[in-house]
Amino acid sequence: MEVKFNLNRQTIMEVLVILQLILLVVFGIKLWGLSSKLEDASIGGKVAVNKNVPTPAGDLPNTPPAKVDIKIDDEDYVLGDPNAPVTLVEFSDVECPFCGRHHPTMKQIMENYPGKVKWVYKHYPLPFHPMAEPGALAVECAGEQGKFFEYLDILFTNQTTLSADNMKKWAKDLKLNTTKFNSCFDSKKYLSKVQKDTQEGAQYGVEGTPATFVNGQLVSGAVPYSQFSALIEGLIK
Numbered sequence: 001m002e003v004k005f006n007l008n009r010q011t012i013m014e015v016l017v018i019l020q021l022i023l024l025v026v027f028g029i030k031l032w033g034l035s036s037k038l039e040d041a042s043i044g045g046k047v048a049v050n051k052n053v054p055t056p057a058g059d060l061p062n063t064p065p066a067k068v069d070i071k072i073d074d075e076d077y078v079l080g081d082p083n084a085p086v087t088l089v090e091f092s093d094v095e096c097p098f099c100g101r102h103h104p105t106m107k108q109i110m111e112n113y114p115g116k117v118k119w120v121y122k123h124y125p126l127p128f129h130p131m132a133e134p135g136a137l138a139v140e141c142a143g144e145q146g147k148f149f150e151y152l153d154i155l156f157t158n159q160t161t162l163s164a165d166n167m168k169k170w171a172k173d174l175k176l177n178t179t180k181f182n183s184c185f186d187s188k189k190y191l192s193k194v195q196k197d198t199q200e201g202a203q204y205g206v207e208g209t210p211a212t213f214v215n216g217q218l219v220s221g222a223v224p225y226s227q228f229s230a231l232i233e234g235l236i237k
Contacts, residue, residue, distance in 0.1 A: 067216035068204045072120055075193060077148040080110060080118035086235050088117060089213040091124035091201040094135035094155045095162055102210040102222035103156040109228055116236050121152065122197040124209050131162040133194060138167040138181075140190035145176045 070089045072078070090106060092099045110119055123139075125132030135155050142151030154170045155162065164185075171181040184190070201211065205218055212219045214231050 068213065068218070069216060070120075070204060070213055071200075076120050076122065077143055078118050078120050079149050081115045082118060084113075084116055084118040086113070086117045086232050087120060087213075087215055089120045089122060091122045091197070091204075091206045091209060091211040093124055093126050093129055093132045093209040094139070094152070095129035095132040095159065096126060096209045097159070098222045099210045100156050100159045102212075103153075105222070105225045105228065106212075107153075108225055109232070112229075113232060113236075117232060121149070122201060123194045124198050124201045124206055124211065125194065126209060133191075134164060134167065134185075135162055136194045136197075137188055137190055138171070138185055140193060141181050141184035142171060142174065142176060144184060145180065147174055147176060150174060151176075 072087070072089070088106070088109065090102075092102070106119060109117055123136040125136050139148060139152050139155065142148055151170065151174060154174065155167075158166065158170070167185065168178065168182055171185075172178050204213070206220075208220065210220075210222055212228075214228070215235055217231070219228070219231070
Protein backbone atom coordinates (compact mmCIF):
# COMPACT_ATOMS: atom_id res chain seq x y z
CA MET A 1 0.00 0.00 0.00
CA GLU A 2 2.87 2.36 0.75
CA VAL A 3 4.32 1.92 -2.77
CA LYS A 4 0.95 2.59 -4.36
CA PHE A 5 0.55 5.80 -2.35
CA ASN A 6 3.99 7.07 -3.40
CA LEU A 7 3.29 6.41 -7.05
CA ASN A 8 0.00 8.28 -6.88
CA ARG A 9 1.64 11.26 -5.19
CA GLN A 10 4.33 11.37 -7.89
CA THR A 11 1.70 11.20 -10.60
CA ILE A 12 -0.24 14.04 -9.00
CA MET A 13 2.89 16.20 -8.86
CA GLU A 14 3.57 15.58 -12.57
CA VAL A 15 0.00 16.52 -13.46
CA LEU A 16 0.28 19.73 -11.44
CA VAL A 17 3.47 20.71 -13.24
CA ILE A 18 1.82 20.11 -16.62
CA LEU A 19 -1.20 22.19 -15.60
CA GLN A 20 1.09 25.04 -14.51
CA LEU A 21 2.82 25.00 -17.89
CA ILE A 22 -0.53 25.08 -19.70
CA LEU A 23 -1.68 28.03 -17.61
CA LEU A 24 1.53 29.91 -18.34
CA VAL A 25 1.08 29.38 -22.09
CA VAL A 26 -2.57 30.53 -22.00
CA PHE A 27 -1.65 33.60 -19.95
CA GLY A 28 1.15 34.46 -22.38
CA ILE A 29 -1.19 34.22 -25.38
CA LYS A 30 -3.76 36.51 -23.73
CA LEU A 31 -1.08 39.02 -22.76
CA TRP A 32 0.24 39.07 -26.33
CA GLY A 33 -3.26 39.68 -27.68
CA LEU A 34 -3.85 42.56 -25.30
CA SER A 35 -0.52 44.11 -26.29
CA SER A 36 -1.47 43.89 -29.96
CA LYS A 37 -4.82 45.59 -29.34
CA LEU A 38 -3.17 48.41 -27.44
CA GLU A 39 -0.65 48.88 -30.23
CA ASP A 40 -3.44 49.04 -32.82
CA ALA A 41 -5.36 51.55 -30.72
CA SER A 42 -2.33 53.80 -30.38
CA ILE A 43 -2.74 55.21 -33.89
CA GLY A 44 -6.13 56.61 -32.89
CA GLY A 45 -7.88 55.24 -35.97
CA LYS A 46 -6.99 58.36 -37.90
CA VAL A 47 -4.03 57.76 -40.15
CA ALA A 48 -2.86 54.95 -42.41
CA VAL A 49 0.89 54.47 -42.17
CA ASN A 50 3.69 52.62 -43.80
CA LYS A 51 4.81 50.03 -41.21
CA ASN A 52 8.44 50.70 -42.16
CA VAL A 53 8.37 54.19 -40.69
CA PRO A 54 7.36 55.60 -37.29
CA THR A 55 3.63 56.23 -36.76
CA PRO A 56 2.72 59.92 -36.82
CA ALA A 57 0.31 61.41 -34.32
CA GLY A 58 -3.32 61.62 -35.34
CA ASP A 59 -4.12 64.87 -33.51
CA LEU A 60 -2.70 68.34 -33.54
CA PRO A 61 0.53 68.30 -31.52
CA ASN A 62 0.93 70.38 -28.37
CA THR A 63 4.12 71.84 -29.85
CA PRO A 64 3.56 72.81 -33.51
CA PRO A 65 6.08 71.22 -35.85
CA ALA A 66 8.38 73.37 -37.90
CA LYS A 67 6.71 74.79 -40.97
CA VAL A 68 7.85 73.76 -44.42
CA ASP A 69 7.76 75.68 -47.66
CA ILE A 70 5.90 73.44 -50.11
CA LYS A 71 6.41 74.20 -53.76
CA ILE A 72 3.22 74.54 -55.81
CA ASP A 73 3.69 74.52 -59.55
CA ASP A 74 1.58 74.55 -62.70
CA GLU A 75 1.17 70.75 -62.60
CA ASP A 76 -0.69 70.89 -59.28
CA TYR A 77 -4.47 71.06 -59.14
CA VAL A 78 -5.80 73.83 -56.92
CA LEU A 79 -9.38 74.31 -55.73
CA GLY A 80 -10.37 77.74 -54.49
CA ASP A 81 -9.08 81.28 -54.85
CA PRO A 82 -5.41 81.18 -55.90
CA ASN A 83 -4.85 84.30 -53.78
CA ALA A 84 -6.47 82.89 -50.62
CA PRO A 85 -4.45 83.60 -47.45
CA VAL A 86 -4.61 79.98 -46.26
CA THR A 87 -3.20 77.10 -48.32
CA LEU A 88 -4.05 73.49 -47.55
CA VAL A 89 -1.72 71.02 -49.22
CA GLU A 90 -3.04 67.50 -48.79
CA PHE A 91 -1.04 64.33 -49.45
CA SER A 92 -3.55 61.54 -49.80
CA ASP A 93 -4.29 57.99 -50.95
CA VAL A 94 -7.63 57.24 -52.62
CA GLU A 95 -7.75 53.73 -51.11
CA CYS A 96 -6.88 54.81 -47.57
CA PRO A 97 -9.97 54.54 -45.32
CA PHE A 98 -8.79 57.40 -43.12
CA CYS A 99 -8.42 59.57 -46.23
CA GLY A 100 -12.00 58.62 -47.06
CA ARG A 101 -13.07 59.98 -43.68
CA HIS A 102 -10.95 63.08 -44.17
CA HIS A 103 -12.25 63.97 -47.64
CA PRO A 104 -15.64 65.34 -46.44
CA THR A 105 -13.78 67.49 -43.91
CA MET A 106 -11.74 69.07 -46.69
CA LYS A 107 -14.89 69.74 -48.69
CA GLN A 108 -16.57 71.29 -45.66
CA ILE A 109 -13.60 73.61 -45.17
CA MET A 110 -13.83 74.77 -48.77
CA GLU A 111 -17.57 75.39 -48.42
CA ASN A 112 -17.22 77.35 -45.19
CA TYR A 113 -14.19 79.47 -46.13
CA PRO A 114 -14.80 80.74 -49.66
CA GLY A 115 -12.02 83.07 -50.77
CA LYS A 116 -10.06 82.32 -47.60
CA VAL A 117 -8.69 78.86 -48.33
CA LYS A 118 -7.27 77.07 -51.34
CA TRP A 119 -6.81 73.31 -51.51
CA VAL A 120 -3.87 71.67 -53.27
CA TYR A 121 -4.16 67.90 -53.68
CA LYS A 122 -1.04 65.74 -54.01
CA HIS A 123 -0.74 61.98 -54.35
CA TYR A 124 0.79 59.72 -51.71
CA PRO A 125 -0.28 56.15 -52.59
CA LEU A 126 0.78 53.72 -49.88
CA PRO A 127 2.47 50.53 -51.11
CA PHE A 128 0.03 48.19 -49.33
CA HIS A 129 -2.99 49.69 -51.15
CA PRO A 130 -2.99 48.04 -54.61
CA MET A 131 -5.55 50.42 -56.13
CA ALA A 132 -4.06 53.61 -54.71
CA GLU A 133 -1.61 54.24 -57.53
CA PRO A 134 -4.08 53.35 -60.32
CA GLY A 135 -6.56 55.66 -58.61
CA ALA A 136 -4.05 58.50 -58.58
CA LEU A 137 -3.35 57.93 -62.28
CA ALA A 138 -7.08 57.96 -63.04
CA VAL A 139 -7.56 61.25 -61.18
CA GLU A 140 -4.76 62.80 -63.21
CA CYS A 141 -6.34 61.57 -66.45
CA ALA A 142 -9.65 63.12 -65.41
CA GLY A 143 -7.82 66.32 -64.53
CA GLU A 144 -6.50 66.39 -68.08
CA GLN A 145 -10.12 66.92 -69.12
CA GLY A 146 -10.88 69.49 -66.42
CA LYS A 147 -12.55 67.14 -63.92
CA PHE A 148 -9.84 66.49 -61.32
CA PHE A 149 -11.75 67.20 -58.11
CA GLU A 150 -15.05 65.89 -59.51
CA TYR A 151 -13.44 62.55 -60.30
CA LEU A 152 -11.64 62.53 -56.95
CA ASP A 153 -15.05 62.82 -55.24
CA ILE A 154 -16.27 59.78 -57.18
CA LEU A 155 -13.31 57.66 -56.09
CA PHE A 156 -13.76 58.47 -52.42
CA THR A 157 -17.51 57.93 -52.64
CA ASN A 158 -16.90 54.50 -54.20
CA GLN A 159 -13.76 53.67 -52.22
CA THR A 160 -14.78 50.07 -51.46
CA THR A 161 -15.26 49.18 -55.14
CA LEU A 162 -12.08 50.55 -56.68
CA SER A 163 -10.97 48.67 -59.80
CA ALA A 164 -9.56 49.51 -63.20
CA ASP A 165 -12.86 48.66 -64.91
CA ASN A 166 -14.85 50.82 -62.51
CA MET A 167 -12.46 53.72 -62.93
CA LYS A 168 -13.12 53.63 -66.67
CA LYS A 169 -16.85 53.34 -66.04
CA TRP A 170 -16.84 56.36 -63.73
CA ALA A 171 -15.00 58.37 -66.39
CA LYS A 172 -17.87 57.56 -68.76
CA ASP A 173 -20.42 58.48 -66.08
CA LEU A 174 -18.67 61.84 -65.72
CA LYS A 175 -19.04 62.28 -69.49
CA LEU A 176 -15.32 62.38 -70.13
CA ASN A 177 -13.84 61.48 -73.49
CA THR A 178 -13.43 57.79 -72.67
CA THR A 179 -11.07 57.04 -75.56
CA LYS A 180 -8.71 59.72 -74.35
CA PHE A 181 -9.17 58.76 -70.69
CA ASN A 182 -8.60 55.04 -71.25
CA SER A 183 -5.48 55.69 -73.32
CA CYS A 184 -4.12 57.98 -70.61
CA PHE A 185 -4.96 55.50 -67.86
CA ASP A 186 -3.68 52.36 -69.58
CA SER A 187 -0.38 53.98 -70.54
CA LYS A 188 0.19 55.29 -66.99
CA LYS A 189 0.77 58.69 -68.53
CA TYR A 190 1.12 60.50 -65.21
CA LEU A 191 3.09 57.91 -63.26
CA SER A 192 6.13 60.19 -63.00
CA LYS A 193 3.98 62.96 -61.54
CA VAL A 194 2.45 60.63 -58.95
CA GLN A 195 5.92 59.40 -57.99
CA LYS A 196 7.16 62.98 -57.78
CA ASP A 197 4.35 63.89 -55.37
CA THR A 198 5.17 60.90 -53.19
CA GLN A 199 8.86 61.75 -53.09
CA GLU A 200 8.07 65.36 -52.19
CA GLY A 201 5.75 64.23 -49.42
CA ALA A 202 8.47 62.08 -47.89
CA GLN A 203 10.88 65.03 -48.03
CA TYR A 204 8.35 67.20 -46.20
CA GLY A 205 7.96 64.63 -43.42
CA VAL A 206 4.88 62.74 -44.57
CA GLU A 207 4.85 59.23 -43.10
CA GLY A 208 1.21 58.27 -43.60
CA THR A 209 -2.08 59.49 -44.98
CA PRO A 210 -3.88 61.77 -44.83
CA ALA A 211 -1.27 64.45 -44.24
CA THR A 212 -2.41 68.06 -44.62
CA PHE A 213 -0.16 71.10 -44.44
CA VAL A 214 -1.91 74.28 -43.27
CA ASN A 215 0.27 77.14 -44.48
CA GLY A 216 3.20 74.77 -44.15
CA GLN A 217 2.31 73.27 -40.75
CA LEU A 218 1.74 69.52 -40.86
CA VAL A 219 -1.52 68.13 -39.50
CA SER A 220 -1.22 64.35 -39.61
CA GLY A 221 -4.35 62.22 -39.69
CA ALA A 222 -8.08 62.59 -40.19
CA VAL A 223 -8.58 65.10 -37.40
CA PRO A 224 -11.98 66.72 -36.76
CA TYR A 225 -13.17 69.74 -38.74
CA SER A 226 -13.15 71.84 -35.55
CA GLN A 227 -9.38 71.51 -35.21
CA PHE A 228 -8.77 72.61 -38.79
CA SER A 229 -11.22 75.48 -38.30
CA ALA A 230 -9.35 76.66 -35.20
CA LEU A 231 -6.08 76.72 -37.14
CA ILE A 232 -7.64 78.54 -40.07
CA GLU A 233 -9.37 81.11 -37.88
CA GLY A 234 -6.05 81.90 -36.26
CA LEU A 235 -4.48 82.52 -39.67
CA ILE A 236 -7.17 84.76 -41.16
CA LYS A 237 -7.68 87.10 -38.20
